[in-house]
Amino acid sequence: MDPLTLGAFVAIVTVFVLFSGVSVATGLLIVSGGFLVVFDGMRSLELMPEMFFGKLNSFALLSIPMFIIMGSAISSTRAGADLYEALERWLTRVPGGLVMSNLGACALFSAMSGSSPATCAAIGKMGIPEMRKRGYPDEVAAGSIAAGGTLGILIPPSVTMIVYGIATETSIGRLFLAGVVPGLMLVGLFMAWSVWSTWRNTGLSVMSDRRYSLREKLEILPRVIPFLLVILGVLYAMYGGIATPSETAAVGALLCLLMAIVIYRMWSPASLWVVLRDSTRESVMILFIIGAAGVFSYMLSSLFITQSIAMWISGLDVNRWVLMGAINVFLLIAGFFLPPVAVILMATPILLPIVLAADFDPYWFAVVLTINMEIGLISPPVGLNLYVINSIAPDIKLKTILKGSMPYVGCMVLAIIILCFFPAIATWLPELVMGPVI
Amino acid sequence: MTQRPSAAAGGRGVDLFLRVVGGVSTLCGWIAATMILASVLITCQMIFVRFMLRQSTIWQTETVIYLMIAATMLGLPYVQKLRGHVNVDLLPLYMRPLPRKVLAVFVLVAGVVVLGVMAWYAFENWMTAYSRGWRSATVWGPRLWVPYLALPLGFALFILQLFADLVALLTGRDRAFGLEDA
Amino acid sequence: AEAQQLRLSHQWSTADVRHKVAEMVAEKVAEADVGLEIRIFPSASLFSATEQYVPLSRGQLDMTVYPLSYAGGQRPEYNLTLMPGLVRNHDHAARLNQSPFMEALEDIMAEDDVMVLVHGYLAGGFASKGDCVTRPEHMSGRTVRAAGRAFEQMLAAAGASISSMASSEVYNGMQTGVLDAINTSSSSFVSFRLYEQVDCFTPAGDVALWFMYQPLLMNKSTFEGLSEEQQQALRDAAAEAEEWYLEQAKADDVNAVEVYRNNGVEIAEMTAEDFEAWRELAMQSSYASFLEDVPDGQRLLDLAFEVE
Ligand code: NA
Ligand code: NA
Numbered sequence: 001m002d003p004l005t006l007g008a009f010v011a012i013v014t015v016f017v018l019f020s021g022v023s024v025a026t027g028l029l030i031v032s033g034g035f036l037v038v039f040d041g042m043r044s045l046e047l048m049p050e051m052f053f054g055k056l057n058s059f060a061l062l063s064i065p066m067f068i069i070m071g072s073a074i075s076s077t078r079a080g081a082d083l084y085e086a087l088e089r090w091l092t093r094v095p096g097g098l099v100m101s102n103l104g105a106c107a108l109f110s111a112m113s114g115s116s117p118a119t120c121a122a123i124g125k126m127g128i129p130e131m132r133k134r135g136y137p138d139e140v141a142a143g144s145i146a147a148g149g150t151l152g153i154l155i156p157p158s159v160t161m162i163v164y165g166i167a168t169e170t171s172i173g174r175l176f177l178a179g180v181v182p183g184l185m186l187v188g189l190f191m192a193w194s195v196w197s198t199w200r201n202t203g204l205s206v207m208s209d210r211r212y213s214l215r216e217k218l219e220i221l222p223r224v225i226p227f228l229l230v231i232l233g234v235l236y237a238m239y240g241g242i243a244t245p246s247e248t249a250a251v252g253a254l255l256c257l258l259m260a261i262v263i264y265r266m267w268s269p270a271s272l273w274v275v276l277r278d279s280t281r282e283s284v285m286i287l288f289i290i291g292a293a294g295v296f297s298y299m300l301s302s303l304f305i306t307q308s309i310a311m312w313i314s315g316l317d318v319n320r321w322v323l324m325g326a327i328n329v330f331l332l333i334a335g336f337f338l339p340p341v342a343v344i345l346m347a348t349p350i351l352l353p354i355v356l357a358a359d360f361d362p363y364w365f366a367v368v369l370t371i372n373m374e375i376g377l378i379s380p381p382v383g384l385n386l387y388v389i390n391s392i393a394p395d396i397k398l399k400t401i402l403k404g405s406m407p408y409v410g411c412m413v414l415a416i417i418i419l420c421f422f423p424a425i426a427t428w429l430p431e432l433v434m435g436p437v438i
Numbered sequence: 439m440t441q442r443p444s445a446a447a448g449g450r451g452v453d454l455f456l457r458v459v460g461g462v463s464t465l466c467g468w469i470a471a472t473m474i475l476a477s478v479l480i481t482c483q484m485i486f487v488r489f490m491l492r493q494s495t496i497w498q499t500e501t502v503i504y505l506m507i508a509a510t511m512l513g514l515p516y517v518q519k520l521r522g523h524v525n526v527d528l529l530p531l532y533m534r535p536l537p538r539k540v541l542a543v544f545v546l547v548a549g550v551v552v553l554g555v556m557a558w559y560a561f562e563n564w565m566t567a568y569s570r571g572w573r574s575a576t577v578w579g580p581r582l583w584v585p586y587l588a589l590p591l592g593f594a595l596f597i598l599q600l601f602a603d604l605v606a607l608l609t610g611r612d613r614a615f616g617l618e619d620a
Numbered sequence: 621a622e623a624q625q626l627r628l629s630h631q632w633s634t635a636d637v638r639h640k641v642a643e644m645v646a647e648k649v650a651e652a653d654v655g656l657e658i659r660i661f662p663s664a665s666l667f668s669a670t671e672q673y674v675p676l677s678r679g680q681l682d683m684t685v686y687p688l689s690y691a692g693g694q695r696p697e698y699n700l701t702l703m704p705g706l707v708r709n710h711d712h713a714a715r716l717n718q719s720p721f722m723e724a725l726e727d728i729m730a731e732d733d734v735m736v737l738v739h740g741y742l743a744g745g746f747a748s749k750g751d752c753v754t755r756p757e758h759m760s761g762r763t764v765r766a767a768g769r770a771f772e773q774m775l776a777a778a779g780a781s782i783s784s785m786a787s788s789e790v791y792n793g794m795q796t797g798v799l800d801a802i803n804t805s806s807s808s809f810v811s812f813r814l815y816e817q818v819d820c821f822t823p824a825g826d827v828a829l830w831f832m833y834q835p836l837l838m839n840k841s842t843f844e845g846l847s848e849e850q851q852q853a854l855r856d857a858a859a860e861a862e863e864w865y866l867e868q869a870k871a872d873d874v875n876a877v878e879v880y881r882n883n884g885v886e887i888a889e890m891t892a893e894d895f896e897a898w899r900e901l902a903m904q905s906s907y908a909s910f911l912e913d914v915p916d917g918q919r920l921l922d923l924a925f926e927v928e
Contacts, residue, residue: 048559059502244785280471494782575693
């Protein structure tokens with residue numbers, strides 16, 4: 001079977017297996033094992049545990065459990081509630097105000113974390129229950145956080161930009177800068193959609209009836225100081241040369257635990273255990289999927305599927321914008337099945353030369369690619385952020401989360417189109433700070 | 439897991455088995471949580487030692503990675519017990535109770551098979567690393583059989599919990615995919 | 621009939637000299653038209669950076685370009701292929717490749733069913749924020765990320781604080797100041813773009829401390845299973861690639877200096893006297909530790925030192 005047909009076959013089988021109700025990680029292992037045995041021989045099974053171990057053998061992944069602990073510690077104390085109380089008092093007059101502030105929080109968190117599931121987990125832990133409590137529809141609550149979390153890899157620091165920079169020999173500093181303005185643009189688009197959809201769906205009902213006086217608005221501020229201190233501490237650790245982005249997550253987790261214990265008097269071992277238990281459950285679920293996705297990527301790479309499709313696209317003799325369109329479709333579909341880092345490792349060595357030959361800017365392309373990967377994070381069957389939300393709020397159906405995040409996929413597609421018309425959105429800031437590319 | 443004693447087959451022996459397996463899985467969860475907490479503390483210790491004391495940090499990064507892998511592996515049975523492994527039950531939702539139960543059994547068995555393969559080869563890897571005295575190539579150079587042990591052990595315990603779930607399903611102590619009969 | 625396919629995997633980008641060596645062998649073999657095709661998986665897109673050796677020795681991977689010392693945890697003798705001051709310059713490295721020392725190492729590889737197709741050493745140096753690094757005393761109190769166990773031991777002995785950090789974190793570490801200095805290969809200095817972050821670069825010059833053996837390896841049984849004609853085609857391609865690899869290894873050092881200078885980084889030079897100071901320190905630290913770990917270590921070390 002030629003790799004292109006095989007690829008289509010793998011895609012269909014994967015979708016079917018994952019929709020059968022098997023857990024996502026186990027399903028990925030079943031599909032990988034099956035295809036490896038049939039097309040690569042029995043002996044390739046020996047490699048599966050090594051691939052699994054190898055995928056998890058990475059310090060960068062560590063930030064995921066740490067950020068989950070952060071979110072868990074904050075949300076199980078009054079700190080989370082205080083923060084949202086403050087936001088409500090200040091934003092009552094804005095329809096969708098709480099969604100907006102959650103998206104803002106996602107953007108802020110993205111500046112501290114290089115990973116999307118981690119961002120999603122940290123903000124979602126606090127944000128989703130608060131939004132639901134205040135009458136926002138489940139769809140909006142889950143969808144906005146799933147989408148907002150994806151900003152983790154666009155707004156620096158970013159694990160995927162680092163991998164792209166090393167694989168393509170482009171400047172990582174420049175890549176980071178290239179992500180800033182498009183990241184903010186996406187935040188803006190997400191917010192615009194949220195305000196409009198909340199206003200359309202619920203009218204003004206989610207806006208509380210009561211008006212807060214200035215005094216009430218000021219009164220609440222001291223109560224968010226602990227939270228702001230933690231954020232400042234984490235940002236200082238990272239930008240002050242104390243710790244790398246992955247390490248910073250541990251500082252954040254420790255600060256949040258200390259804040260919960262010291263300021264919010266969470267003395268009892270039982271309540272601390274609840275924080276740890278929840279964090280463990282979510283981290284294990286996510287890391288298991290990441291490990292299994294590593295085995296799945298190995299299967300796709302070993303059967304030369306991803307590479308063959310990329311090569312096929314590179315052979316197309318078409319207008320540069322049609323080519324860019326084809327590349328985007330490919331990245332989207334690859335993103336449905338693979339985590340971002342795997343797509344970058346397998347596809348960029350083949351795609352980047354064509355992209356450069358067609359006279360596209362590599363930094364602009366990195367941003368377009370990252371937004372494509374973000375879409376993959378909130379689309380089935382392998383959409384890490386969807387599963388993170390599912391583990392945070394198990395009673396919201398995956399279908400609802402998916403339905404809620406689809407409009408944000410629309411925002412991302414729109415962002416890609418805007419970037420095609422105005423590439424300077426990505427290239428302006430790096431050129432301003434670091435001068436033109438030599 | 440809803441208990442329906444009237445419909446449950448197999449009697450008290452089965453109940454005891456399920457309780458013991460559940461207990462083992464919960465214990466694993468405790469250990470995993472402790473490991474995650476430990477890796478937070480070790481990472482902070484590393485940052486402190488490097489930044490404040492300007493001393494070498496040789497063992498921390500690796501230790502933390504291995505602790506995290508071990509936590510993931512030992513956490514597998516615990517999360518399975520809590521039904522925390524996310525799934526997409528699109529197909530079962532539209533199935534009648536009997537075919538749904540058949541699918542659930544099939545899915546559990548397929549999972550046990552592939553995880554059994556993982557566990558077996560992970561065990562072989564562990565044996566190789568142990569018998570040849572493989573070390574990590576870093577300056578600290580810990581013996582690799584220690585972190586490698588997490589894989590066969592974790593997968594084996596995971597399979598045990600899956601097997602218990604299968605028993606619970608077959609004896610009518612649990613519903614297929616946790617879905618209500620329509 | 622369809623050509624027999626060999627799989628070659630490595631961790632480097634497609635612009636790297638090590639990828640080009642692999643590509644060259646693949647092209648020459650294809651030209652020879654002996655029914656053999658080499659498929660390259662670059663950028664660790666098949667196996668992760670350090671995990672190529674085990675699949676290679678089991679025959680699940682046919683070929684790799686691999687720093688042999690990565691497998692030093694399995695075969696401590698391989699640590700000799702990344703020892704401070706063992707190799708003085710590229711011509712010395714080329715002579716080492718043809719010596720009884722290398723034969724002894726190849727015997728050990730053969731036990732793992734691994735053989736060398738293309739020999740090759742790459743050189744490297746130091747880059748730092750603030751003051752330049754040329755002598756051991758410059759390391760005291762600075763946080764450094766070194767490539768290789770032996771270098772970590774030596775730098776720790778010089779009073780540096782060693783940070784073991786993933787290569788993906790190095791850029792960030794330099795940017796934020798978590799790291800003060802880094803020690804790696806010339807080509808990595810360029811591809812990791814550290815010139816955007818550092819103030820001073822101490823390249824491999826007439827003498828260099830950092831030499832790492834990074835051969836193109838092949839599974840021995842796979843090689844022996846090929847036809848005589850195919851084996852010859854591989855050997856011919858490898859011989860040509862080896863010559864080119866040596867030239868490029870030298871060119872890489874020159875290129876790194878060029879790139880760093882063009883980016884306004886100060887270039888420092890290590891004198892022969894500095895080199896001796898480092899070497900003495902290495903004798904007390906890295907070499908001593910190596911001899912402790914490897915029962916047969918002294919014999920191998922003597923073989924290496926015999927090469928002039
Ligand atoms: Na980020
Ligand atoms: Na996806």
